[in-house]
Amino acid sequence: MTTLLQPVVEVSRPEASGVARPEPFPEGTLQAALGGGAMADQDLFCEFLQGGVHTTLRYGDLRRGAERYAGFFQGRGVRRGEVVLIVLKHSPDLFSAFLGAMLIGAVPSFMPFPTSKQEPRLYWSSHQKLLDRMATGTLLTYGENLTAVAECTRHEGWRLLGAEQAIDAQLPFVPASVSPDQVAFLQHSSGTTGLKKGVALTHRAVLRQVRSYAERLQLRPGDRVVSWLPLYHDMGLIACFLLPLITRVPVVMMDPFEWVVSPGRLFEAIQRFRGTHCWQPNFAFHHLCRTVRPSPALDLSSMRAWINCSEPCRAESFDLFARRFAGAGVRAEHLQVCYAMAETVFAVTQTESDLPVRRLCVEPDALRVGCAVPVESDAAPSTVVLSTGTPISGLSVQIRDDQGLPVTEGRIGEICIAGDCLFDGYFLLPEETHRKLRAGWYHSGDLGFLHDGLLYVTGRKNDLIIVHGRNYYAHELEFLVNQVPGVQPGRTVAVGYFRSDVGSEEVVIIAEAPTIADSTRNDLSQQIKQALLDQAGLLVFDVHVVGAGWLNKTTSGKISRVENLAKYQAERAQAA
């Protein structure tokens, strides 16, 4: 464990030594992961499970798919450095399109495919700000969507391509020579569609993250990642696609929609393929507990790490999961925590393999005023916080106060990160980049403290709401609600509402609509729900339409999220 020097608290991990890592490790660029004989064509990359069909993908399949898309893209005029937005359903074609774009030096980025509940025209038009900001690029989707994209967006400067045309394309292409410091791809994982920031990641940063994280996880031959995560999310993209691709640890991949409807299939896949690593957000541990009945035949003993990541991790979720599936071989020491973000490619910290996650009981009152004070007596009231571990090698963590100065151990402040796998910036957003990335330190907006060398995450400085591992900013949701006719502009609030039964935050919208009759409030509520579903891809938990003056303001005149959430909860409790 790292020793801390007072008063400046900063933890970093020296280069690990003596840990076996898969060889040969591709150096330089991600292209090397596919070419140069580093990968034998017969090596297994992925078991892809979808619709009851099981497809085995080997590195040769992956390379041929990528080359097919590379020829297709180049034949259509896609240039080196050009952004390629990929809007396809969960399928092996995602791998081919993404890697194919990189083979010609273009910059791919996965975007979520609209669900059947989203109105297609509104979904596509919600991308307008993103298209305007980038000005030029390529958008790849299915041919049947191209008319809607063309009609619903101003897309001058954009090349619209139908993925079906790539299927039979056997066009030659000229591979691009890229440097390790070139941007490899963009991650659009936070915010509502049009306002999403493209996190630009270089080849060098991605490879350093993957190497360092693989060392921490002590990946070894025979390991298997099992995933139901979508690839547009950093956890799916890095931990369950690129990490397996580069380290040659095969992945078993399921369809996210199929997992939600039938969560037990994750366990079936683990048992069948002897899975060893699985990443998922906190809510998923609850979802599995609530929906899967453990049978005597269930065997999860092959698992070495269930990694809780992407939303606040809770001790009670781990306890519930460990109790329910103990008979199937789930052990406390297999339940791990990772603190990750797109801006560091993925992992910042990770708990130690094969050891139960450290828990700290702290005084609730002290926590509220920014101090983590361990509780000495069992009788005293306490809040349990889970450690997220220590930084992976190459990254350092520092906790800073509002003035940007490092604080002492146990004090809560903003979590700042420096190191060799930071992002290059937000794509075409220099001001936003400067605001968050200063003097080599990324200011995460998350709050936390260090104790005994371990990082604990306690909350957020900004208005981020994490719903089932996906990030939404309250002010962006409020902006969308304000556009719905009948809502009083500026008199709307979006709040995160923690549901202990689900193990995740949900969004509640409270909107003042003074001109709307009581009898039609429900209709307005539905319109707001639909608008957020279409334009943000978010199904909110509740929309509370209220009369003028319902919302409380702070003394500085801002609508208070905390106070109005409390008022909403009180009304709900009364109604129940």
Added chain:
Amino acid sequence: MMNSDEILEKTAAIIRDTVRCGPVPISRATRAMDVRGWDSLSHTMILIQLEDGFGISLPMDRVLRLGTVGDLVELIAELTADR
């Protein structure tokens, strides 16, 4: 054998009980987003409760295509028709 209205009534009761939304009206035209708390996660819970309640197994390919409570009722009626 239950008729369609009885299936609707029992289905609505299971939905209300699962998402704890209180006594809200649920008709054939109701969609998931019309009911507070009926999201994709609670949807899975509802399906499990329906399978238990009606003694059926809901095929996933059909479940993924459901749009309204009416569609759900029709599917359950089809699966229980031989009883």
